[in-house]
Amino acid sequence: MRPAFEDINAELIALGEMRDKPAGTVRITTFKHAATSVLCPVLPGFLAAYPDIRVEITVDDALTDIIESRYDAGIRFSEKVAKDMVALKVGSDIQTAVVGSPAYFANRPIPNTPQDLAGHNCINYRFATSGGLYSWEFEEDGRPFQVRVDGSLVFNDGDLLLAAALAGQGIAYLFEDRIADLVAEGRLIKVLAKWCPIFPGYYLYHPNRRQTPPALAALIDVLQVS
Template sequence: MRRNDLLDLSAFAAVAAEGSFTRAAIKLGMSQSALSHAMKALEQRLGVRLLSRTTRSVAATAAGEELLKTLRPALEGIDAGLAQLGTKRAVPAGKVRLTMTKQAARSVIQPMLPGFLAAYPDIQVEVFVDDRFTDIVTGRFDAGIRFGQKVAKDMVSVRVGPDLRAAVVASPAYLAQRPAPRTPRDLIHHRCINYRMARTGGLYAWEFRDKGRRFEVRVEGSLVFNDGDLIEAAAESGQGIAYIWEDQAAPYLARGRLVRLLEAWCPPIPGYCLYYPSRRQMPPALAAFLQALRSPKPA
């Protein structure tokens, strides 16, 4: 095997997993042009086309899929071997690659990172924010963080976050224009700020509970975003009612920039879980990261 073949094969697996040269290049830490050149050179050396390219996407050809059947387990084996070598070290080292939602990164990961990185200076943490359910095996992630009830059954799942509550909020300026909703059903008479889900492309239906019974309300409004920060800003500026997480709303509520609505209809839900494949031995760096997530936080 040529010296660069392993690097190029690993890059090919990343492109196939991401379905995009741009996203794969970011993951691999190289330029898109260099990655494209490496894939063309690999195809020339092998004498077969591995990737089908269009203006919008990239996908493995039939020959590429056949190669991936052998390549993915081999790359996982290499990762496992390197992780095993890491167990020989007195202090864990290596990289922890994680996929999660933006809210999970903000509420679960960011608060613990300073202490963790100080304790483990030889561990590099890479966080890939994505609202879609990325396949952590094909994407070569060590683990993911999602709500526990949404984790696949073949994964090991460990709770790493407290219960969460949604918060329905609006600015005082908006509420000065019309009466506040008294029940979730009243939202149909209001301008609401919708969230477009990356995974399905649909609009998120606001979730509520009444005497233990869960129900959804589909709201209407002039604004739709796929980013929580933009929803917060729009609500603060009086553009409508928003449905965000309680910890996101807290700073705005404390300053009187937003007012909480329908609080009794928004009970706690189980928090985030870290999950990883059950057949994979946990690398020492990930074990240290998980331990830090589960450790009691200072009061």
């Protein structure tokens, strides 16, 4: 009975929102990077165009069940989206990068291959969901492979990874858009560039309903155009 009740609820929400412009609250769960790189850039224009819509964003690296937690949608990488969801690409492809500060490399050799990372202090990321450490992903001649790194610091937040790298505390694996300006300013040095893969961008996903709530549909339209 649960899917039927959810469809009825969605229809009631849609009926309540039917007016000259969409209205209501859109609740979204997503990663911090997706929030800052995909959602935040479009929100000023979107909210100005739709003053009766309120957007609530929950940043959560865990794989939240959007139906159970009553979210309208989530934004994740495609491989993290359940097969029974409607998924729409809302972000460009994402380049990865490995970086360290000039102070860190002052007395250490630059790694030439991912295997050289074994001799470096690498800053690890721990998954909120599984509790495991992220294995750094690389690519050679189109073939992906992973390298498990070690170091004295472990975080579960990308901002702290970046701060530690800037402070000279080790090498970090981050998204290119997070570090491009810092590399241009000389505050970070990018290494292993030819080994770093490009990931498909983020996908917005939501339950497969007959009627998408108008407020959510309006936000999807803006995200797919941007």
